[in-house]
Amino acid sequence: MTDTTLRALGRAVIETETAAVAALADRIGEDFSRACRLMLECDGRVVVLGMGKSGHIGSKIAATLASTGTPAFFVHPGEASHGDLGMITPRDLVLALSNSGETEELLTILPLIKRLGVPLIALTGRPGSTLARAATVNIDVSVEKEACPLGLAPTASTTAALAMGDALAIALLETRGFTAEDFALAHPGGTLGRRLLLRIDDIMHTGDDVPRVSGDAPLTEALSEMTRKGLGMTAVVDATERVIGIFTDGDLRRAIDREFSLHRTPVADLMTRNCKTVRRGLLAAEALAIMEASKINGLLVVDEEDRLVGALGMHDLLRAGVV
Numbered sequence: 001m002t003d004t005t006l007r008a009l010g011r012a013v014i015e016t017e018t019a020a021v022a023a024l025a026d027r028i029g030e031d032f033s034r035a036c037r038l039m040l041e042c043d044g045r046v047v048v049l050g051m052g053k054s055g056h057i058g059s060k061i062a063a064t065l066a067s068t069g070t071p072a073f074f075v076h077p078g079e080a081s082h083g084d085l086g087m088i089t090p091r092d093l094v095l096a097l098s099n100s101g102e103t104e105e106l107l108t109i110l111p112l113i114k115r116l117g118v119p120l121i122a123l124t125g126r127p128g129s130t131l132a133r134a135a136t137v138n139i140d141v142s143v144e145k146e147a148c149p150l151g152l153a154p155t156a157s158t159t160a161a162l163a164m165g166d167a168l169a170i171a172l173l174e175t176r177g178f179t180a181e182d183f184a185l186a187h188p189g190g191t192l193g194r195r196l197l198l199r200i201d202d203i204m205h206t207g208d209d210v211p212r213v214s215g216d217a218p219l220t221e222a223l224s225e226m227t228r229k230g231l232g233m234t235a236v237v238d239a240t241e242r243v244i245g246i247f248t249d250g251d252l253r254r255a256i257d258r259e260f261s262l263h264r265t266p267v268a269d270l271m272t273r274n275c276k277t278v279r280r281g282l283l284a285a286e287a288l289a290i291m292e293a294s295k296i297n298g299l300l301v302v303d304e305e306d307r308l309v310g311a312l313g314m315h316d317l318l319r320a321g322v323v
Helices: 002-027 031-041 051-068 104-116 130-134 156-176 182-184 191-199 221-228 249-254 284-294 314-320
Strands: 046-050 073-077 093-098 119-124 137-140 211-213 231-237 242-248 276-277 296-304 308-313
Touching: 002 031, 002 314, 031 093, 031 119, 031 130, 031 308, 046 051, 051 073, 051 137, 051 156, 093 104, 093 137, 104 119, 119 156, 137 308, 156 221, 156 296, 211 221, 211 242, 221 249, 221 276, 242 296, 284 314, 308 314
Parallel strands: 046 073, 046 093, 093 119, 119 137, 211 231, 276 296
Antiparallel strands: 231 242, 296 308
């Protein structure tokens, strides 16, 4: 078995599965739209069933539905006949996967599903099968051949079923007007969730942790404050806590060629005036965009009257996983 042969085998599998998925496009018809309508009208949950490889695909479809605005969960058909069928309520909808449409474990609980009176959507590879005929709607996910050369291992058929499940999920997502923020609410631990949900209020320094000095404070006091608070900057405020500027490591480096006294020169003489400030409630991702665009490593947070309420550094964003 040469490397060339191995690559050829791999390409053959991809080509077979690509053809299987492409063939599904012509089957997006009335049955597909009816299935979508039933799922949109369901005020309970979509209960996904499937055995073996179809079960693994069904579990992924359930997860995709749940994370895109359609409450769903997976139930193993074998366990369903031993008590888990109680998870299905009259308000729910059942989505069953079976390439043959004759999976014994599914057919065993079919009468009970019918007795509940819940809609049944089937994804099968045989439109004339028992499951397909019993379903409220059957979507044809048959394939011309499996990618397995023996024609035994579910390969192209499971890929086709997964693609159809994704098609259903995305059609429902668009119809519901599901947004990126809605998606983030279901994924608070992911990168997208952090970028769309985390606000600067959650990570900024507040109270005594915010570096601040008055405008007439000598440079030594400003440097000491920067060292204590560890943000590489300090806000410069007036007597009412309004921000009048910011003093950073960069301001100190830029002042090296000027004559000044660390003990006598007031920080107001070297600070940056009209510095960038933001308001509470800003998304951390938006704060990052401001800092990157302005090429700065810190931001001061102010209230509606420009009074200092917080400070945010690039390291805070890094620790929060926003960067």
